[in-house]
Amino acid sequence: MAEPAGRRFTPWLATVQGVLDALPGMTGYLTGERDADGRLIDLVWAAASPEAVTPDGRRGTQLIGSRVSRHYPEVIAEERWKVYQRVLDTGEPADLGPVRARDSDFSIQVRRLGPGLLISWARLAEATREADRLDGMEQLGNLGWGELDLATGRIYWSPQVYRIYERDPALGPLGQDETDLLALPEDQPLRAAALEAFQRAERVDIVTRVKIGDRVKHLRTVADAVRDAAGRPLRIYGVVQDVTEQQAGADRLAEVERTLAAEHDLARRLQRIILPIPAEPIDLPGLRVALRYLPAAQEAMVGGDWFHAVALQDGSVLLAVGDVAGHGTHAATTMAQLRHALRALSVITSDPGTLLAHLNRLTCELGADTPELAATAVVARFDPARHELVWAQAGHPPPLLNRDGRTVPLARPCGPMLGVVPDARYGEQVTGFGPGDVLLLYTDGLVEQRRRSLDAGLAEVIATVDDAVRTAPQQPLAELLARLQRANPDDDTCILAARPLG
Structure with a gap:
């Protein structure tokens, strides 16, 4: 079944109206109404320029749907009405003028456009410019x-x-x-x-x-x-x-999107290879560790967040979480370099402050090829025999420690971001970490979001840790990570939760 003519005509009218919207002067697109003998009995406004106006003050698109006979009934009896019908019937354009209307003399141009008439009115003093307006309308679109x-x-x-x-x-x-x-x-x-x-x-x-x-x-x-x-x-x-220019722009955009999609896929695969996230908690000497990675809400924003949890030769455990600024393959490859460097350096020393100093020098060297490279990290060493945690940080959010049902952020020792000050020193803090305690290391995506302050984000996470430990004191890690599900729409988030084994 054929589509109704009115519905088929709608896109045409939208195109005409879009052009008239940008056209100066008084121009209208009008469709004809005929009697049984085919005589033109009225014209109906179908599109109008912003300056088109009728005596009652209606202007522009307010005219759409109204009839000429309502405002100018005398026109139907004038000679120009016959000209309108002739243009509709033959397609031959017509120029009229001077025509007297409402105490002014007008020049009128009439052109057939599809099933209707494109009519432009210009006061006689402006008539010389009216032809340019119609031509300008075509060139504009x-x-x-x-x-x-x-x-x-x-x-x-x-x-x-x-x-x-x-x-x-x-x-x-x-x-x-x-x-x-x-x-x-x-x-x-x-x-x-x-x-x-x-x-x-x-x-x-x-x-x-x-x-x-x-x-x-x-x-x-x-x-x-x-x-x-x-x-x-x-x-x-x-x-x-x-639409050549529009198509060229669309082609360029599609090529950029394909490039970004390929880069995103490479970064995501690289991230999964370098940073496999265990599905279940892992047991290390005297410590149980659980991990979760929350990707950004925007799939294209693969970040440089990373973790490290490994048993050292002396029986202690090294824990770390870090975040490379930026997204994409560059962030993912830099993250890999820092994580592997930490693993190699921990063979030489397990001192958190010293490890961060080495990572800082590496980041500064990498920054020579990549300006503005920066990263943050927190490194901690757990001694299961002494139930003691020694830790240092480099411009990173403070760890959270839950003890006796209450969670507090640990006071941060001094330490700038990695890659900013070549010879930076990193202080250390020592805190007890025994049975019943829960430690949370995380990247800033957990607490920083555009729609809330940092303090509000930190308070929300602290409340979540408190409630999780209170709800499941025997298995707090699983309960905690189950609750920390919401990702930052602008950034990835890496979370490391740990508790000493009794």
Whole structure:
């Protein structure tokens, strides 16, 4: 079943209205109402420029749907009404003037556009500029319109169509065969599908390519027809818009998106290889550790968050969490370098402050090739025999310690971010860490979000730790990580929770 004419016509009107919105002066697109004998009995506003106005003060798009006879009933009896009907019937444009209306003399330009009339009114003093306005409307939208009268074979092109096809107007419009020769063969299936849709009395809206000289242009064509009672087309009308620049922009955007998607996929795979997250808690000497990685809400933002948890040769346990600034493959590769460096350095020393000093020098060296490289980290050594935790930090959020049901942030020793001060020193803090205690190391994505302050984020996490330990004192790690599910929409988050084994 054919689509109703009104619905098919809607995209056309949206295009016309969009152009009129940017057009100065008084211009309207009006559709005709006829009696049983085909005489034009009224015109209805279908689109209007912002300066179009009627005596009752209605302006621009407020006019849409109103009839000319309501505001200017005398026009129907004037000679120009016959001109309006002739333009509708023949497609021959007309210029009228001077025409007296509401105490002013006007010049009126009338052009057939599709099934309606494009009418421009200009006070006589402005008449010399009105033709330029219509031409400007076409150039503004880089579009033009044309018609084909199937009864006479006559083709009409507006000036911009000649510009789009780079054709001398003196030569007249291209014939159908000439137009087909410009089309790229690869688009033939698309054109054939459009033709089939047109034969089903559907509106056509396609983008195809033509080769004009040495250039390939992308042209959007919106076409429909005036049909007889049997649905046979009598007159074909359409709008042609050069969308080459828009298509080139879309192609560039698609290429960027493909590049970003490939980079994201590489960074994510690299991250999973370098930083496998164990699904279950791991037991180390005197300590149980559980880990969770919360990816950013935006899938493309692969971060440089990392952790380290390993037993050392002297029977102690080394714990660390870090965060490389930025996202993508660079952040992921830098994260790998720091994590592997920490593992190698821990063979030489287990002192947290010394380890951070070495990582800082490495980050400064990496920054020589990558300006503005920076990272944060916290490193802790747990002595299971003494139930003691020695830790240092480099510009990192403080660890949280829950003891006797109350969680507090540990006082941070001095230590700047990694990669900022080449010869920085990192102080250490010592705290008891025994059975019943719970330690939480984390990256800043857990507490920092755009829609809340850092203090509010930290308070929320502290409340979550308190409630988790209170709810499941025997298995607090599983309960805690189950509750810390929400990811920062702007950043990845790495969480390390630990408790001494009794």
